[in-house]
Amino acid sequence: MSTRSPEVPDARAAMLLERSFVPAQRDLPWLFAILAADDDKKARAAGRALLRVKEIAIPDLLKAYETSTTPLRARIVRVLGQGLDPDEARDFLLRAMVDRDPKAKRVAVSCLGRIGGAAVENALRRLHATDNAPGLRKAILEAVGRMGIADSIDWMNGLPAGDDETEKVRARAILMLQRGPARAAGATIDATAEPEEPFSLVIWCRSGFEDVLAGELQGSDSVGDVRRASIGTLTGTLFGSLSSLLEIRSALGFGFRIPPVDRRLGEPLEKTLARAVTSAEALRVFATYTIGVVRYRIELVRTGKQRALVWSVAAEVARTAPNLINDPNAAPWELRLDADESRVFLTIVPRALEDERFDYREASVPAASHPTIAVALARLGNPKNYDAIWDPFCGGGTELIECARLAPRAKIFGSDIDPKAIAMAKANAAKAGFTAMEFRVGDALDLVPPEVTLIISNPPMGRRVGEGAETHDLAERFMVRAARILAPGGRMVWLSPNAVRTRNAAERMGLTVEIERPVDLGGIDVTLQVIAKSELTLQR
Numbered sequence: 001m002s003t004r005s006p007e008v009p010d011a012r013a014a015m016l017l018e019r020s021f022v023p024a025q026r027d028l029p030w031l032f033a034i035l036a037a038d039d040d041k042k043a044r045a046a047g048r049a050l051l052r053v054k055e056i057a058i059p060d061l062l063k064a065y066e067t068s069t070t071p072l073r074a075r076i077v078r079v080l081g082q083g084l085d086p087d088e089a090r091d092f093l094l095r096a097m098v099d100r101d102p103k104a105k106r107v108a109v110s111c112l113g114r115i116g117g118a119a120v121e122n123a124l125r126r127l128h129a130t131d132n133a134p135g136l137r138k139a140i141l142e143a144v145g146r147m148g149i150a151d152s153i154d155w156m157n158g159l160p161a162g163d164d165e166t167e168k169v170r171a172r173a174i175l176m177l178q179r180g181p182a183r184a185a186g187a188t189i190d191a192t193a194e195p196e197e198p199f200s201l202v203i204w205c206r207s208g209f210e211d212v213l214a215g216e217l218q219g220s221d222s223v224g225d226v227r228r229a230s231i232g233t234l235t236g237t238l239f240g241s242l243s244s245l246l247e248i249r250s251a252l253g254f255g256f257r258i259p260p261v262d263r264r265l266g267e268p269l270e271k272t273l274a275r276a277v278t279s280a281e282a283l284r285v286f287a288t289y290t291i292g293v294v295r296y297r298i299e300l301v302r303t304g305k306q307r308a309l310v311w312s313v314a315a316e317v318a319r320t321a322p323n324l325i326n327d328p329n330a331a332p333w334e335l336r337l338d339a340d341e342s343r344v345f346l347t348i349v350p351r352a353l354e355d356e357r358f359d360y361r362e363a364s365v366p367a368a369s370h371p372t373i374a375v376a377l378a379r380l381g382n383p384k385n386y387d388a389i390w391d392p393f394c395g396g397g398t399e400l401i402e403c404a405r406l407a408p409r410a411k412i413f414g415s416d417i418d419p420k421a422i423a424m425a426k427a428n429a430a431k432a433g434f435t436a437m438e439f440r441v442g443d444a445l446d447l448v449p450p451e452v453t454l455i456i457s458n459p460p461m462g463r464r465v466g467e468g469a470e471t472h473d474l475a476e477r478f479m480v481r482a483a484r485i486l487a488p489g490g491r492m493v494w495l496s497p498n499a500v501r502t503r504n505a506a507e508r509m510g511l512t513v514e515i516e517r518p519v520d521l522g523g524i525d526v527t528l529q530v531i532a533k534s535e536l537t538l539q540r
Contacts, residue, residue: 016045023049025056032064035079036072043071047079054083074103081111090115094123098131105131106139113143121149128159137162138169145173153177171315178318179295179327187292189332189352191242195288198224199238200257202347205250207232208519208528209376213250216379220244232520242289242353249357249375249402255336255349256285262343269344270309273337274316276346283321285348290332294324297331297351301338313337358398360432363424365395369458369521371402373495378402380515380530381456381493385409388487390452392444392478393459397425397437403456404434412437413449445474445481455482455492461524472498476505483509483533492531495519499527506531 012030015021023031027049034046050057058080065076077096081089089111096108109127112120121144128140144152156174161167201223205213210228217226222240229235235257238245245254261276263269276282277296286294298310314326332352338345358371383389383403387410391400394414404412414437416422422439429437440447459478461471479502482492492511496502503513506529515530 016042016049019048021049022052024053028057028060031057032060032072035075036068038071040071043075047075050079051083058083070101070103073099073101074107077104077107078111081108081114086115090117090120094120097123097127102133102136105133106135109136109139109143113146116147118149121147121152125155138166141166141169141173145176148177148180168311168315171318172311175311175314175318175326178325179330183295183327183330187290187295187332187352189242189289189350190291191246191289191353193289194241195238197284199285199288200259201236201238201245201254202229202257203234203236203245203248203254204252205232205234206252206370206373206376206520208517209250209373210234212376212379213248216248216250220248242350246353246355246357250372250379252370252372253349255334255347256282258282258285258346258348260343260345263339263341268312269339270312270316272344273309273313273339273346274320276337276344277313277317277324277335278320279346282346282348286324286333289350294333295327295331296324296333296335297328298326299334299336301336301345360401360428361396361398362427362431363396364398365418365421365424368395368398371398373458373519373521374398374402377456377458377493377495378406380528381454381491383407383410383454383456387411387453388451389413389454389456390449390485391415391457392447392455392482393457394425394439395421395458395460397428397439399456399458400425400437401429401432401434403454404429404432404437408434411450413452414439415442415444415447415449417441417443444478449485451487452485453487453490455486455490455494457494459494459497461495461497461521461526472501476501479505479511480509482531483511486511486533488533489535490533492529492533494529495521495526496529497524497526499529502529510534 012027031046031050034042037043050061061076061080065073068076081093084092093108093112097105097112099105099108109124112124124140124144128137141156153174156170159170203213203217210232213234214226214228217223217234217236222244223236223238226234226236258276258279258281261272261279263272298313300306300309317324317326332350334349334351336347336349361371377399381403383406385407387407389400389403389410389412391414394400394416397414400412400414403410414425419441422441425439429435459475475497483506486492499516503516506513512532512534513529514532515528517528519526519528
């Protein structure tokens with residue numbers, strides 16, 4: 001008996017799952033064979049590959065469809081539904097939705113839902129009335145929910161009750177249908193509205209800058225009772241309009257804190273979450289600030305993306321408060337829902353407000369940090385009009401522009417080794433209205449700026465210059481340089497990639513590290529250092 005030699009893997013098989021794979025004419029029989037095989041993942045990959053060369057694949061797919069059987073038949077319908085021109089796809093799918101293969105019918109119905117149109121929806125309604133194939137009516141409800149003509153909701157409400165799963169599908173489809181008229185009606189958030197009673201707030205910032213945010217909030221006439229709640233999070237009470245919050249430059253965002261809702265024994269989670277969304281305080285937020293139809297999207301804080309739970313919550317909300325419309329793609333409001341064993345927590349976040357705080361930033365360097373960090377550094381530097389300020393790694397100039405907002409008559413100088421960054425900084429400063437700032441291309445270790453009383457910088461780190469020793473060496477060497485350049489009584493505020501090395505260097509040079517704490521720089525570990533030079537420090 002002969003021994004069968006082991007199969008040699010086809011070199012194309014490894015390429016199949018790559019998005020860059022573009023098949024040739026000779027690959028079509030092989031892809032058709034995979035499309036007909038039992039492996040659904042590979043079959044979908046083969047379908048995507050065929051769509052990349054649909055001009056040569058579609059004629060063969062149309063021929064193969066006529067004689068194909070399960071599972072190939074439904075897969076061909078899916079590929080043709082995506083690959084044909086809209087008019088051709090509609091005609092083909094209308095024929096396929098009465099196919100002899102039940103799965104091919106369901107796939108055709110699903111594809112028609114993406115094409116839409118009154119003629120398509122009417123055909124789907126007729127099919128719903130005449131064909132009770134397994135799963136087909138649910139597919140029709142989902143498809144109609146995606147498109148929807150004027151009386152789609154009335155048609156769905158008039159259908160006889162089905163099993164529990166069908167009723168869930170129908171409720172979800174009605175929710176989708178409600179989005180169209182709500183979007184057409186339009187909705188905005190009125191930032192000028194004054195609440196009749198105060199609202200509880202939560203305000204976020206980069207971790208490490210909580211004191212800066214607290215200082216800004218405490219200086220506002222519209223916010224009181226400011227407290228630190230956790231890392232990067234403060235709470236307060238809003239007495240005035242939302243427009244006052246849009247002037248808080250160190251804040252990443254804010255939301256309304258709704259009082260926690262107790263979980264009832266045996267109550268499904270979706271019902272408890274819906275009770276939070278439709279609570280009196282939540283409805284007061286919507287009524288105070290929404291102009292038009294209230295549209296919202298749900299974000300589950302700790303449970304991850306659970307589409308079924310989100311749909312269930314939206315359905316419960318619709319039963320209790322039908323004027324609240326779930327719309328995950330274009331909603332002015334985001335509802336951040338969280339739960340523990342005993343309570344549900346809701347924060348309502350306005351998403352449709354125009355943030356004009358940093359409109360002067362026409363350009364920024366690659367991997368630039370969020371401008372709220374520049375605000376925090378500037379406020380910690382506490383610049384005065386008599387200061388001479390230098391940012392040795394100025395990038396797009398954001399830190400210096402924020403300093404200029406606090407001390408418009410200060411002498412401000414920025415440098416960077418990258419000419420493109422200097423061009424960006426000049427453009428941004430001009431847009432912000434600070435034309436007297438001086439910018440120069442140069443190495444921070446070599447430049448001799450005018451006498452400096454304040455150094456402020458978020459130096460290049462991580463993806464901007466590379467990780468590890470190179471960045472740390474640069475930071476330590478610059479610390480020595482800064483000690484020599486700073487005027488007696490001067491100070492330095494910056495983010496260090498290696499606090500131990502830069503602190504040791506500062507102390508060797510007679511500087512004093514007054515503040516040192518970790519800061520969140522979006523995945524890069526850095527340390528805020530506020531450093532002072534004594535009036536009596538000797539040059540070393």
